[in-house]
Amino acid sequence: MSLREMDLKQEPACAPKTLGNYLWSDLPDENKWADCVHCGMCLESCPTYELTGQEQHSPRGRVHLIKSVAEGKLSVNEQFMDPVFACLDCRACTTACPADVNVGGLIEEARGQIRQAMPLTGWKGAINKLFLQELFPHQNRLNSLGSLLKFYQKSGMQKAVRKTGLINIMPKHLVEMEAIMPEINEPVRKKFKDVDVVKAKTETKHEVAMLTGCVMDVMFSDVNEATVNVLTRNGNDVIIPRNQTCCGALHVHAGDRETGRTLAKKNIEAFKDADKVIVNAAGCGAMLKEYHELFRDDPEWHDKALEFSQKVEDISKYLHDTGYEKPKAEMNVKMTYHDACHLAHGQGIRQEPRDILLDIPGVEMVHMPNSDRCCGSAGIYNITNPDMAGAILESKMENVPEDVEMISMGNPGCMLQMAIGVQKHGRNQKVVHTIQLLDWAYQKEDSLKEGK
Amino acid sequence: MAKKGIQSKDPHVLNLAKIVGYDPVRKSILYEKEDLLAYDCDGFTLHKHLPRVVVFPKNTAEVAAIVKYCHENDLPFLARGAGTGLSGGAIPLNGEVIISMVRMKKLLSVDFENRRAVVEPGFVNLKLTNSISDKGYYYAPDPSSQYCCTIGGNVAENAGGAHCLKYGVTTNHILGLEVVLPNGEIIEIGKDGVPDLPGYDLLGLLTGSEGTLGIVTKITVRILKNPEGKQTVLAYFDKVADGSKAVSDIISAGIVPAALEMMDKTAIEGVEAAAFPVGHPKDIEAVLLIEVDGIAAGLDEQINQILDVCKNNNVREVKAAQSEQERAKWWANRKTGFGAMGAISPDYLVQDGVIPRSRLPEVLKRINEISEEFGLRIANIFHAGDGNLHPLVLFDARIPGESERALEAGSLCLKVCADVGGTITGEHGVGIEKREEMRFVFTDEEIMAQTEIRQVFNPKNLLNAGKLFPSPGRCIEVKKEIAAAASK
Numbered sequence: 001m002s003l004r005e006m007d008l009k010q011e012p013a014c015a016p017k018t019l020g021n022y023l024w025s026d027l028p029d030e031n032k033w034a035d036c037v038h039c040g041m042c043l044e045s046c047p048t049y050e051l052t053g054q055e056q057h058s059p060r061g062r063v064h065l066i067k068s069v070a071e072g073k074l075s076v077n078e079q080f081m082d083p084v085f086a087c088l089d090c091r092a093c094t095t096a097c098p099a100d101v102n103v104g105g106l107i108e109e110a111r112g113q114i115r116q117a118m119p120l121t122g123w124k125g126a127i128n129k130l131f132l133q134e135l136f137p138h139q140n141r142l143n144s145l146g147s148l149l150k151f152y153q154k155s156g157m158q159k160a161v162r163k164t165g166l167i168n169i170m171p172k173h174l175v176e177m178e179a180i181m182p183e184i185n186e187p188v189r190k191k192f193k194d195v196d197v198v199k200a201k202t203e204t205k206h207e208v209a210m211l212t213g214c215v216m217d218v219m220f221s222d223v224n225e226a227t228v229n230v231l232t233r234n235g236n237d238v239i240i241p242r243n244q245t246c247c248g249a250l251h252v253h254a255g256d257r258e259t260g261r262t263l264a265k266k267n268i269e270a271f272k273d274a275d276k277v278i279v280n281a282a283g284c285g286a287m288l289k290e291y292h293e294l295f296r297d298d299p300e301w302h303d304k305a306l307e308f309s310q311k312v313e314d315i316s317k318y319l320h321d322t323g324y325e326k327p328k329a330e331m332n333v334k335m336t337y338h339d340a341c342h343l344a345h346g347q348g349i350r351q352e353p354r355d356i357l358l359d360i361p362g363v364e365m366v367h368m369p370n371s372d373r374c375c376g377s378a379g380i381y382n383i384t385n386p387d388m389a390g391a392i393l394e395s396k397m398e399n400v401p402e403d404v405e406m407i408s409m410g411n412p413g414c415m416l417q418m419a420i421g422v423q424k425h426g427r428n429q430k431v432v433h434t435i436q437l438l439d440w441a442y443q444k445e446d447s448l449k450e451g452k
Numbered sequence: 453m454a455k456k457g458i459q460s461k462d463p464h465v466l467n468l469a470k471i472v473g474y475d476p477v478r479k480s481i482l483y484e485k486e487d488l489l490a491y492d493c494d495g496f497t498l499h500k501h502l503p504r505v506v507v508f509p510k511n512t513a514e515v516a517a518i519v520k521y522c523h524e525n526d527l528p529f530l531a532r533g534a535g536t537g538l539s540g541g542a543i544p545l546n547g548e549v550i551i552s553m554v555r556m557k558k559l560l561s562v563d564f565e566n567r568r569a570v571v572e573p574g575f576v577n578l579k580l581t582n583s584i585s586d587k588g589y590y591y592a593p594d595p596s597s598q599y600c601c602t603i604g605g606n607v608a609e610n611a612g613g614a615h616c617l618k619y620g621v622t623t624n625h626i627l628g629l630e631v632v633l634p635n636g637e638i639i640e641i642g643k644d645g646v647p648d649l650p651g652y653d654l655l656g657l658l659t660g661s662e663g664t665l666g667i668v669t670k671i672t673v674r675i676l677k678n679p680e681g682k683q684t685v686l687a688y689f690d691k692v693a694d695g696s697k698a699v700s701d702i703i704s705a706g707i708v709p710a711a712l713e714m715m716d717k718t719a720i721e722g723v724e725a726a727a728f729p730v731g732h733p734k735d736i737e738a739v740l741l742i743e744v745d746g747i748a749a750g751l752d753e754q755i756n757q758i759l760d761v762c763k764n765n766n767v768r769e770v771k772a773a774q775s776e777q778e779r780a781k782w783w784a785n786r787k788t789g790f791g792a793m794g795a796i797s798p799d800y801l802v803q804d805g806v807i808p809r810s811r812l813p814e815v816l817k818r819i820n821e822i823s824e825e826f827g828l829r830i831a832n833i834f835h836a837g838d839g840n841l842h843p844l845v846l847f848d849a850r851i852p853g854e855s856e857r858a859l860e861a862g863s864l865c866l867k868v869c870a871d872v873g874g875t876i877t878g879e880h881g882v883g884i885e886k887r888e889e890m891r892f893v894f895t896d897e898e899i900m901a902q903t904e905i906r907q908v909f910n911p912k913n914l915l916n917a918g919k920l921f922p923s924p925g926r927c928i929e930v931k932k933e934i935a936a937a938a939s940k
Contacts, residue, residue: 034798037497037790037794038495039495039536039790040534040535040601041599053508053554053574054479054508068489073489079486083486098788098789098790099726099792100726100795388477
């Protein structure tokens with residue numbers, strides 16, 4: 001019989017709170033599953049259901065299981081962990097759901113319970129700790145890693161490792177990742193570390209703060225640089241707060257909500273004086289907009305987080321809303337667009353990036369069927385669930401039109417995963433961030449002008 | 453995530469695993485409680501029971517082998533599609549072996565010349581239309597769950613949909629079936645998709661038999677050419693009685709719209725609070741969604757006639773869809789209506805009564821009285837054109853006694869439908885939910901005659917037992933059982 005009775009909800013906050021077999025702090029939100037009437041409209045939207053056809057790997061099945069723990073029918077154990085952690089957290093079900101059930105939020109909350117009940121041990125625990133706690137939150141360590149990777153690429157070591165077959169000692173999916181590693185450049189935060197405000201190139205119309213992201217700034221600093229270029233060209237003074245840190249999305253996805261909260265507080269403080277927080281990574285943007293979900297038990301920080309989330313905007317939406325100069329140089333490129341899950345499903349941003357691309361002269365856009373289907377990257381899912389991620393990537397690649405030269409998107413995780421897809425499936429598309437293309441168009445326009 | 457090998461001690465699990473094979477990533481057999489729990493109900497959530505095991509066959513031969521095994525070992529079993537059914541047809545009441553058909557999901561062939569297609573049962577309804585629309589064809593039956601539900605499930609329930617007013621329900625679109633009988637034998641009915649074979653109409657018998665006579669493994673369906681033109685209008689009414697009168701008048705004027713849908717005030721509140729709002733006014737009592745299709749030349753005239761009828765019935769406002777996007781938006785709002793109730797209520801029970809259209813105003817009034825009597829809100833979303841009502845009883849299962857009250861209120865709604873000369877289900881099937889209500893429309897002798905037909909196909913009654921018909925003499929106890937289970 002369920003422990004979840006009506007009176008439980010009304011108990012004062014000081015009582016020791018549990019919910020059925022959820023025995024740890026930061027309990028899952030029962031209002032989230034109360035919205036689900038088990039209609040099944042979510043099934044076909046879910047990549048893991050498409051692959052397995054199994055209820056426990058579908059959104060409604062997962063909600064049903066998460067609810068069953070609260071009803072005391074299941075325990076938080078290994079078997080429960082499997083379906084909860086096999087979710088990509090891609091949020092496609094949120095788009096499909098007639099009742100707006102926040103499945104992604106529930107999954108993250110359930111993972112929080114699982115990680116408290118069964119902390120990761122062994123090599124999985126070590127890897128998790130290394131990446132999530134020792135690396136991503138520490139920009140200087142990431143930068144050092146970046147320098148190492150740069151040394152690896154520039155010194156000829158990369159060539160040697162690939163040639164000698166030394167690379168084959170790594171697991172297969174890491175080999176795939178090594179193969180597509182982007183060229184490492186100087187992080188934007190390092191470049192502008194002594195600059196308070198990067199001034200607009202024209203008359204200042206707005207002042208915005210920018211989240212540089214952890215992985216983005218090391219692996220894709222050129223995307224960050226493009227973002228600064230595009231913002232300043234369109235009349236924005238750009239501030240890059242020094243105290244900002246990793247957004248915590250990867251931690252929250254992995255069930256480490258405590259570290260998520262610590263990082264969230266740091267970022268809320270770091271961006272305290274900003275009116276607008278511009279993000280170019282869809283996963284980070286969605287996380288920032290949902291910070292308040294982490295503080296359901298802490299009213300003070302909940303309010304602060306809610307206020308903060310109103311200031312957050314994705315770069316494409318921001319440009320769309322505030323206006324931008326249409327580039328004049330012809331790019332002459334045939335391309336397609338991939339909807340990052342946390343942009344399309346997580347933030348409802350679909351048309352704005354496409355409009356930006358279509359405003360660039362000479363861009364021919366080819367429709368990608370199922371463009372808002374997850375590519376399988378899903379944060380570090382491609383590392384933790386390589387089989388499922390590989391199968392999902394395969395069906396994604398089948399939808400990439402053959403004859404395009406570029407695939408554009410708005411999220412670094414997708415960029416890495418799609419690059420693996422291009423490499424693995426013998427394709428030859430260049431993977432770019434939407435803002436990069438806009439920046440290149442501006443640059444081409446400038447160099448044409450200078451040439452005259 | 454994958455375990456090494458099968459970890460079960462149940463010999464039946466091990467034997468069934470031999471039939472479907474072992475797949476470490478996608479698992480072709482489920483037997484652990486955590487996985488089985490996800491299969492304890494379908495779209496009808498008031499009754500739950502764990503299956504013994506769930507198997508995922510890839511082809512007809514595997515289905516036949518599983519069925520034969522169950523038959524020989526006296527194991528209860530049933531087939532399941534997407535599990536979107538609303539009457540509990542796929543709920544393993546007796547701890548069944550669930551045979552999930554979702555991995556048999558291929559579109560086998562399309563024959564445009566003869567306007568037919570062959571699909572496997574796990575093929576999703578809407579995918580058929582999506583696969584042939586570029587050639588100008590579509591598959592007509594369009595249940596609201598068509599984004600996810602399987603054609604196999606549609607055959608079992610004889611599913612309807614918004615456009616069945618003009619085009620008919622699933623049975624009107626089935627040309628042939630391959631069926632595994634409850635003893636494992638494979639038969640074909642309507643071979644090569646030639647309709648109207650001489651002899652008894654077995655296709656008609658199998659379609660809508662709710663998975664009690666056999667398991668469908670291949671389906672030949674009729675496909676239709678897209679209508680040349682389509683027009684869609686919304687009509688808002690201040691009084692629900694005016695809306696229902698308009699419905700009745702449209703049909704009696706001799707117009708056959710492709711669809712004629714209605715939602716009442718509570719339903720509008722639900723869909724507007726949910727994911728696909730269209731901005732219906734909040735203070736109206738009824739909205740009609742009317743669609744006409746066919747040869748483009750005649751459409752304006754039909755629409756004008758419909759507008760006249762609406763005006764004669766005090767319509768507040770009518771508007772026509774100005775674009776395909778707008779039309780799609782209106783339909784998404786209507787078709788996600790059931791799920792949308794989650795936005796205004798934690799649980800709902802949907803009913804599926806059918807009445808003569810002319811009795812619509814009085815039946816709606818009576819349903820409203822039931823709502824007040826039981827203190828439960830009832831939203832009405834329905835295919836008004838063919839008199840198929842869907843009263844949605846809104847309740848909260850967490851409040852003690854409320855599930856029972858909802859069941860009782862729902863049953864009374866069906867009684868009202870039966871009493872005015874209608875029936876208890878239009879398209880959702882009887883399943884577990886309406887077994888007892890079968891007595892509203894059939895005598896004991898008539899029910900007995902039907903169970904004797906079941907006996908011919910399913911003599912051991914291992915296939916989906918306990919569905920569709922009331923157990924003789926136990927009606928009252930069964931009703932109590934459901935209520936007791938629901939309150940758990």
